[in-house]
Amino acid sequence: MAPAKSSSECRSRGRPPLRDDGETRQIIFDAARHAFAENGYAATSTEELARRAGISTKTLYRLFPAKAALFEAMVADRLDRQVSDVQLKGIDHADIAEALSTALLACADLGLDPEVVALQRTVLQESAAFPDLAVAFYRNGIARTVAALARWLRVQVKAERLALDNVEEAAGMLIGMAVSAPQRAAIYGGVPLPSRMEIERRVRSAAVLFLDGCRAPTA
Structure with a gap:
């Protein structure tokens, strides 16, 4: 008889791997570049940016407290x-x-x-x-x-x-x-x-x- 799996093993199976903040920032930057280029800065909402990046607005605001801060960080990253x-x-x-x-x-x-x-x-x-x-x-x-x-x-x-x-x-x-x-x-x-x-x-x-x-x- 096979040994029973622990509850922690059962919970971890199928759970997507956690993404670190650095990787999440890169995904946000890529989404923001396309959104700003297509719609302009003023017409692009934080909700749209979060949707394109596949994250919650809460996560977006945690990493970038304002849209201007995101834009500046995105430009700096692209040029770096x-x-x-x-x-x-x-x-x-x-x-x-x-x-x-x-x-x-x-x-x-x-x-x-x-x-x-x-x-x-x-x-x-x-x-x-x-x-x-x-x-x-x-x-x-x-x-x-x-x-x-x-x-x-x-x-x-x-x-x-x-x-x-x-x-x-x-x-x-x-x-x-x-x-x-x-x-x-x-x-x-x-x-x-x-x-x-x-x-x-x-x-x-x-x-x-x-x-x-x-x-x-x-x-």
């Missing part, structure tokens, strides 16, 4: 996945133009990512009513990307591969050349985002222009 790469990529390239192109490509991968562009479009559309959204996006997105590229540039200056007086200013200029124009065209003009080949061509052109300039040689 890529922004740290900027200071790591390209350092080992022997050719500084190739190294700079690789670092800029990491910035472009972030700034021209369709989800990031959709978030920025949402921020611009609703920033008048919700000015904190623009602050959160700037602080967690634009400013952090510039700072990450500036750190990379500072490494190159220290290695005497570049000579720059102001790495933060240079980082902003580089991102402006490589990312901002196609980003604005997509957000304001409805122009499709560039293909991977077009992005790579653009960052290489920006790197060469930055390193060599475009002044015609003197006679």
Whole structure:
């Protein structure tokens, strides 16, 4: 005769495994990105966010006490996945133009990512009513990307591969050349985002222009 199972074993059978808060946050972030992109910030309720994430509103409020806090955390999480790469990529390239192109490509991968562009479009559309959204996006997105590229540039200056007086200013200029124009065209003009080949061509052109300039040689 088989031994009887304990009551705790009977209760645990079929019970879904518990999810930790970190995993639940990621599920909420994914649901929020799609909801905000589809409906906008103001029109997306916390109840809708909880429903899409498959959780209760009580759980949502426990992790994020306000919708604004969720939006800021979602933006920070999305950018965290890529922004740290900027200071790591390209350092080992022997050719500084190739190294700079690789670092800029990491910035472009972030700034021209369709989800990031959709978030920025949402921020611009609703920033008048919700000015904190623009602050959160700037602080967690634009400013952090510039700072990450500036750190990379500072490494190159220290290695005497570049000579720059102001790495933060240079980082902003580089991102402006490589990312901002196609980003604005997509957000304001409805122009499709560039293909991977077009992005790579653009960052290489920006790197060469930055390193060599475009002044015609003197006679």
